[in-house]
Amino acid sequence: MTSNIVTVTTPVEKEAFLNVPASIYQNDPNWVQPLRSSIAKQLAPSSPFSQYGQLQQFVALSEGQMVGRIVAAVNRRLIEKEGKPIGLFGYFECIEDFEVARSLLETACQWLRDRGMTKIRGPIDLSIHNNCLFLVDGFDSPPTIMMPYNPPYYPEFLEKAGWQKAKDAYAYHFPLDKPLPSKFEKAYKIACQSGITFRPICLKEPGFERDCRSLYHLFTKAFAHNWSSTPRSEAEFLEEAKELQPLVDPDLFPIAEDNGDAIGFWMGLPDYNIPLKQVNGKLNWLGLLKFLWYRRQIHQARVIAVCSLPEYRRKMVPLALIYLGMQGGIKKHKPYQSAELSWVWEDNHSSRKLIEAAGGKIHKTYRIYEKEI
Structure with missing residues (x-):
């Protein structure tokens, strides 16, 4: 599908950005819609993020319909911590069309290149203290509070576009009986x-x-x-x-x-x-x-x-x-009746050992991706 990527600037476009997920997940019984007010607050010019970062929202249009969205972001705290010009993408949503996804991702990459970034990491919604990670295994149940959810084709699209796994994280299930x-x-x-x-x-x-x-x-x-x-x-x-x-x-x-x-x-x-x-x-x-x-x-x-x-x-x-x-x-x-402990990085062996000793079993796997730009 041919799509047009629009830089979000006006109130109408910002509202359209918030509307994208409802059409993507309208037939998915496991999706839980995040509070729109919370997303709008995170992306507002007055948000705390604006004091240490830059962001730009984009939406994908096709035949007058919103078919995807993405946010590119520069988090200066992350760059200072890691000592590398790493940019982020997040808030990604897309219909099941690889060309639309590819266009959104490339737009985010170019925006970050223009600001001196040499690598992009995500999905991370501005920082990992917000929503982050793509679900890659465990699509048979809804997410728990403050955990991500996405269609199975999101990670497939990234890998097809040449993105590499940066790190996996696990959610553990605990029966309380x-x-x-x-x-x-x-x-x-x-x-x-x-x-x-x-x-x-x-x-x-x-x-x-x-x-x-x-x-x-x-x-x-x-x-x-x-x-x-x-x-x-x-x-x-x-x-x-x-x-x-x-x-x-x-x-x-x-x-x-x-x-x-x-x-x-x-x-x-x-x-x-x-x-x-x-x-x-x-x-x-x-x-x-x-x-x-x-x-x-x-x-x-x-x-x-x-x-x-x-x-x-x-x-x-x-x-x-x-x-x-x-x-x-x-x-x-x-x-x-049960609990989910989430999430734990795959290489956090000391925590994983303790969680598994307590009876936790991995039931969902999540992933962060990276790409040189």
Whole structure:
């Protein structure tokens, strides 16, 4: 199919950009439409990203119909961290037509070449703290909250266009009807005996903001060397945390402390994608009513992170956090029947070993791609 790639500049074009996914996935029962307001906020000129990066939105037009979209981005924090002129592409959506996909990808590549980039990586929506990764295996179920989803032909198109795998990531499935091995409860007791204390995150102010500031410094230190990860400012972190505050179940979010200082945490969330699937990307009054109604159907959770400072691993803090997080999920009257821990880089062998020891099984595989430009 012949398509025309349009540089998005006007409000009408920006609205059309947001509309593209609905036509791509209209017959896909597993797709969960992201909140349009969240995507628009990420791409707005007033977003925090504008302070350290550049981006450009593009849409593909064919016979008056929107048939694809892409965003090219320069994240100066990533370039500074890796010491290489690496550009990003993200927010990619496309009909099942290779020529449309090729045109979108080449447009993003050229925009980045014009700004001195020599390599492109993606899909990454501005940073890996937003949506990233293509699903390459495990298309038989919907994504959990804040996880990506795409048709199987997206990675096929990239590979046909000469892109190379940069790194895979895995999502692990945990059934909650099977007890953890006894060593996890023993680890919790050992951690407590060594002076480590555990408590749920505080959801009321000012305790929530105080906890989030502690978690920001812990998160920044613990994940400083994560591949393709870029640091966030405290203000960015707090803004993201406050958006998630109404969604948190404190039983799924234990914090480990040593003499009052946060040294580890387990971050789990109820899978709000189950009710979000019903609102079609809009939390207007009708969408909010649907969300509140369908949230009663939540039966699973997503574990977003298990974090511990390295020096506390000998005190069994990571295993203790897994024990507490899982215990929180199976408390009486809790609705959770299973959990997904996602995502974990394929070469993060220490975390994968721990997750698999706890009974996690890989059930989805995701991929980041790269290409020299």
